[in-house]
C-alpha cells in the first residue's frame with residue numbers, strides 16, 4: 001500500500017510513532033520519517049496511525065498498480 005503524509009499539516013505530535021512504530025519514526029526533534037510503501041501486512045498498524053493522528057495528516061493511497069481489467073476469460 002501507499003502511504004501519504006501531509007507534512008504541512010503534521011504538527012509532529014508523534015501519535016503515529018506510538019501507534020505504528022514500525023512505519024513512523026522521528027529523525028531528530030521534529031522531522032517525521034515514514035515508510036512510503038509499507039507492506040500490506042502492516043495495514044492494521046497503518047490504520048491505527050491514521051486514526052491516531054489528531055490532524056488527519058495520514059492517508060492510505062492507492063495501491064502500487066491498479067488491478068488490470070480482466071478481458072475475456
Ligand code: SF4
Pocket residue numbers: 005009010011012013014015016017032052053054055056057058
Ligand atoms: S500523528 Fe499526525 S501530526 Fe502527529 S506526527 Fe504523526 S502525522 Fe504528524
